[in-house]
Amino acid sequence: MVYLGDANFNSRIFKSAECNIVIASRESAVPGNNIKMSQHNKISVTVVTGFLGAGKTTFINRILKANPETQFALVENEFGDVSIDTQLIKGVDATRLFELKDGCICCTITNEYEGILKELAERFPHVEYLLIETTGIADPVSVIRPFFKDDELNALYNYNGCVCMVDALHFDNQPEKEILLKQLAVADEVLITKTEQLTDTPKKDFKKKIQEMNSLSAIHFAENRATEKFKLNSSVSEIKFHNPEPAGHSHAKINTKTFRFNQLLDKDEFMRRLAYNLDIHKSIVYRVKGILCFENEPYEFILQGVGGSFELNEGETLVTKPESVLVLIGNFEDLQLDLL
């Protein structure tokens, strides 16, 4: 069952098996916001897609930061039973939050999804902008189609387009390439991430390669978009929706595994074991993320990993309970890790 409701600061997350929607409300007035209300006060909507770890959440954080006076709603979909991304959305006073998790949005799209979108628009008329972050393995067509097919949704929302994040660092060795190609195919704008280490020539070559895959979309380097205000109200080319039928569920074999630890972890030992285990399984583990609590560390640590490499950074949340969670996503049936 999915339900909508107000939340206070301490219970910002309304969980159901189906849906996770954050309504982000930022009130400070910063001059220069370029987001305009669309005609008839429809809610503008942008779908943010891209393969696992490409930089979707990072991009959404940038948008929220760059447009502090806009009332955003955010639909976060995560594959797996633990929602880590919602905890990584920063600088947002989330006043209401709903959850769409434990399933890929393109596999769980039902009339219920459309119902949620309608209810959202009706109950929260102050919302100006809806961002939908798909899972990294979603075919975004299923997520976009309701905005074209359903007259009621069409009257409530102004679909602005689909942004696809592409990870330049891992592109050539990307597993499940067909998923990424589908995401690229429907993108109205492609943002290339992780190019800081590249010099001009490989950057240009990479952009050209992406252009050859989708010549209709605007292609930018995400780093150039880091601080500027993102133009979210782009117009969408209908040409991309000539064949909007989702082409099956090619990612059925992708699974998640969640590890929970109810004790403070020994940082060096845990990270050593994790590195060892991830190295062994690097061909089948595509993405790892976690929120970890270590002995003698007052703040939680955020673990992020893509394609065999990972990083650990101190977060901004104080440890209140000795509880850690680690989520792995990849092409495995089951996964046994020796972490403690």
Ligand SMILES: Nc1nc2c(ncn2[C@@H]2O[C@H](COP(=O)(O)OP(=O)(O)OP(=O)(O)O)[C@@H](O)[C@H]2O)c(=O)[nH]1
């Ligand atoms: N160097 C670099 N790192 C980036 C960039 N964008 C994102 N990252 C890092 O890549 C990792 C994954 O970023 P996320 O924004 O969580 O990626 P995501 O697409 O939301 O991941 P999923 O939700 O798991 O699919 C994090 O460690 C980010 O800090 C970028 O442009 N450059």
